[in-house]
Amino acid sequence: MDLTVKILVLVGLLQVKHLLADFYFQTLWMLTGRDQYLHLGRTAHAGLHSILSVIVFALFGTPATWLLILFVLEFVIHFHVDFWKARENVVKELTPTDAKFWRAMGLDQCIHHLTNLFMVWLWVAYVA
Numbered sequence: 001m002d003l004t005v006k007i008l009v010l011v012g013l014l015q016v017k018h019l020l021a022d023f024y025f026q027t028l029w030m031l032t033g034r035d036q037y038l039h040l041g042r043t044a045h046a047g048l049h050s051i052l053s054v055i056v057f058a059l060f061g062t063p064a065t066w067l068l069i070l071f072v073l074e075f076v077i078h079f080h081v082d083f084w085k086a087r088e089n090v091v092k093e094l095t096p097t098d099a100k101f102w103r104a105m106g107l108d109q110c111i112h113h114l115t116n117l118f119m120v121w122l123w124v125a126y127v128a
Contacts, residue, residue, distance in 0.1 A: 003128055007120060010060060014116040017052040021045070022112075034086035042086070046079040053116075057123060066127050070119050081111045 001009075025048060030041035050071045057070055085108040088094065094101035 003124070006060060006128065007124060010056065010120055010123070011116070013056045013059075014053065014120070015113075017056055018049070018112060018116065021049045021052055022109075034082060035090040037083060039083075042079060042082050046075050046082065049078050049112075050075040053119065057119070060123070060128075062123065062127050066123070070122070073122075074115060074119065077115050078112065081108055084108075 026045055027041070030045040032041065033039055034042045053074050054067045054071050057067055062070070085104050088104045089101060092098075092100060094104065096102070
């Protein structure tokens with residue numbers, strides 16, 4: 001498989017991973033109280049994203065050191081982006097009927113997808 005195909009498959013798998021972790025595997029426990037910084041549910045959610053990404057990158061023969069780097073990178077970013085979004089919604093009392101709620105949701109999702117692209121860039125630049 002040439003590098004271009006590997007990159008496209010990797011990006012596609014990370015998109016599916018994101019869909020599963022954010023919309024299928026996320027539980028009420030992960031969502032409730034997320035506006036508190038030290039929140040076990042959000043920690044588990046960010047960890048789930050990171051573990052699934054590690055599995056995806058492992059399928060492409062990524063060395064263990066890089067798997068750890070990618071895990072930590074995604075975990076820290078995901079944890080903090082989700083905290084920001086939760087605080088934004090709570091502090092501003094946003095609901096799905098507010099345009100600002102959807103802007104926050106869109107920015108949250110955009111940052112997560114850009115994080116995936118950044119991880120792919122790191123993989124291409126330093127691993128592939």
